[in-house]
Amino acid sequence: MPAAASITTTVLPRLSFADLIYNVEIMTGRDYLGEFEHIVILALLRLEDRAYGVTVRQEIELRTRREVSIGAVYATLERLETKGYVRSHRGEPTPERGGRSKRFFRITAKGVTALSRTQHALRSMSEGLGLAWRYS
Amino acid sequence: MTPHLNLPPRGAAWLISLFASEEETHSILGDLSEEFSRLASQSGSAFARRWYWRQTLKSLPHIVFSAFQVAPWSTGLAVVAGFLLRRLLAHLPDFATFALIDRFQIHEHHFGLYLFLASTALDIEHILIFLLVGCFVALLARKREMAPAILLALFYVALSLVGSTVGAIRTGEYAYLLRLSWYFTDALSIVLGALFVRTLRRPATGQPLHG
Numbered sequence: 001m002p003a004a005a006s007i008t009t010t011v012l013p014r015l016s017f018a019d020l021i022y023n024v025e026i027m028t029g030r031d032y033l034g035e036f037e038h039i040v041i042l043a044l045l046r047l048e049d050r051a052y053g054v055t056v057r058q059e060i061e062l063r064t065r066r067e068v069s070i071g072a073v074y075a076t077l078e079r080l081e082t083k084g085y086v087r088s089h090r091g092e093p094t095p096e097r098g099g100r101s102k103r104f105f106r107i108t109a110k111g112v113t114a115l116s117r118t119q120h121a122l123r124s125m126s127e128g129l130g131l132a133w134r135y136s
Numbered sequence: 137m138t139p140h141l142n143l144p145p146r147g148a149a150w151l152i153s154l155f156a157s158e159e160e161t162h163s164i165l166g167d168l169s170e171e172f173s174r175l176a177s178q179s180g181s182a183f184a185r186r187w188y189w190r191q192t193l194k195s196l197p198h199i200v201f202s203a204f205q206v207a208p209w210s211t212g213l214a215v216v217a218g219f220l221l222r223r224l225l226a227h228l229p230d231f232a233t234f235a236l237i238d239r240f241q242i243h244e245h246h247f248g249l250y251l252f253l254a255s256t257a258l259d260i261e262h263i264l265i266f267l268l269v270g271c272f273v274a275l276l277a278r279k280r281e282m283a284p285a286i287l288l289a290l291f292y293v294a295l296s297l298v299g300s301t302v303g304a305i306r307t308g309e310y311a312y313l314l315r316l317s318w319y320f321t322d323a324l325s326i327v328l329g330a331l332f333v334r335t336l337r338r339p340a341t342g343q344p345l346h347g
Binding site for chain 1: 144162201
């Protein structure tokens with residue numbers, strides 16, 4: 001599982017002991033990401049420390065080539081934060097934002113677990129179907 | 137170029153701040169302002185303003201319904217409590233009005249006033265009840281006042297549409313459908329009541345958070 005492995009090695013060194021215990025507990029759960037949640041989480045991983053509303057929205061638009069509203073991004077991020085998959089912190093206020101600060105988002109250990117589980121499920125479901133060959 | 141055209145459209149920002157929580161308003165308006173500035177310098181103010189409005193209108197449904205995903209219990213509780221309060225107060229206008237009519241024998245001495253009290257005044261009293269229900273729902277919902285109020289209003293719209301249509305079909309009295317405008321006004325009153333509380337709590341200006 002190269003993708004899941006690279007995600008895990010990128011984020012796991014920052015995990016606390018409590019996060020690791022939680023990870024083990026959640027491995028038995030059934031938390032999968034929805035389609036847009038999946039896309040948003042992947043955008044957070046790509047952007048690392050630069051992930052806030054504008055960059056997340058632009059990253060998704062750039063890679064999926066579909067127009068995304070900032071409301072959809074925040075609704076998903078709020079939901080992911082409620083589930084404990086991401087956490088956020090505020091940056092400094094800037095003039096071009098009308099004196100408002102940026103809200104940066106970062107994936108948590110629980111989020112990494114949910115992402116790995118979702119990607120594993122998708123791979124299992126598509127394995128052997130030869131989708132690229134069949135629908136190209 | 138007029139200076140105000142270089143600023144994000146106020147109406148759109150007001151709509152966002154009306155429906156989003158304070159935290160969301162701060163973040164979303166900041167992000168929209170940042171992109172608006174970039175677009176205005178690259179493609180002109182008119183293009184940037186159109187983009188801002190499009191983003192706002194596409195964002196509103198997500199903002200309103202994220203309340204149900206983020207805080208389903210408190211939002212649901214506010215809707216149910218609003219529905220129960222309305223049930224509790226439903227007969228109060230009729231009871232009070234007819235007690236007044238009987239007490240002063242209005243139907244005998246002032247027939248015109250009696251007709252007004254027994255028809256239009258009753259409708260107005262029902263609207264006031266719905267306004268009160270909207271205020272109550274918004275007070276319960278705390279940070280996301282508008283979402284449960286909109287859901288409750290939509291519930292009453294659906295209920296009145298079904299009720300009036302079934303009533304009209306069964307009896308052949310299509311006058312039932314004429315009442316729909318009053319029923320829709322009742323539903324709108326719930327939203328207006330919530331809007332009143334929302335505005336009292338925090339003016340919808342979209343200004344930066346303090347502290």
